[in-house]
Amino acid sequence: MARTKVFNEEEVLGKAVKLFWEKGYNGTSAQDLVDRLGISRSSLYDTYGDKFRLFKRSLLQYRKEFAGSMIEMIHSSDDYEKTLVEVFEYVVTESLQEKFSKGCFMVNSSVEMAPHNPEIAEIVNGNRQDIEDALLQLIKKGQETGQFSKKHGARPLARFIFNTISGLRVTSKSGADKKVFDDIVTIALAALK
Structure with missing residues (x-):
């Protein structure tokens, strides 16, 4: 007779996300888990298979939660400049509030795992493409309404903004202060004018 699980799988998965986010794949042992x-x-x-399958599932969960909420914020926008400012504010605030500067789980995974593992690379690239596409639509609409300049194409700007967001996440790992973040955001927003 099979034993009944006495734990909530989603709750445990949430804990795994936090652990892998903090320590990375290679830094997390089976005993840590x-x-x-x-x-x-x-x-x-x-329940979860091996460590790699749990890591992959954790990364997909992170993508669903964090990228999903950012994409939803972008898609529901009718003030494109304000929404982009809010995206940057969210990233900066989250980065500065962390006691332990762990950056972004997706960015961390793109550096640690994606170069060596095609499954992780696929998740990372899918995440980038989803966010880039959402930013593309936001920037196009902002250009159409005159909130953003048409000096540069919408796709290159979307890529630049995505890269800036990723860079902010990396910068947070070094413990940079708010002034550093503010300077980066100011220049990024100026590129759209």
Whole structure:
């Protein structure tokens, strides 16, 4: 007779996201997973498979939550400049509020795992493309309404803004102060004028 699970899979997955985000794939041991997730090794492997499958599932969950909320914010916008400012404010505020500067789980994974693992590269590139496409639509609409300049194409600007957001996430890992973030955001927004 199969044993009944006595834990919430989504709650445990949330803990795995936080752990992998903090320590990375290579820095997280099987014992770290057992200790932090609060489940036995057998439950861990029976439910989530091996460490890599749990990492992949964690990264997909992160993508769904964080990229999904950013994309929703962008798609529901009718003030394109204000929305872009809000996206940057969200990234900066989140980065400065962290006690432990862990950056962005997706950016961290793109550096640690994507160059060596095609499955992770696919997730990272899909995330980039989804956000870039949302930014593209926002910038196009901003250009059509005159909020943004047409001096540069919408696609290159979307790529620039995405890269700036990723750069802010990396900058947060070094413990930079708010002035550094503000300077970067100011220049990024000026590129749209």
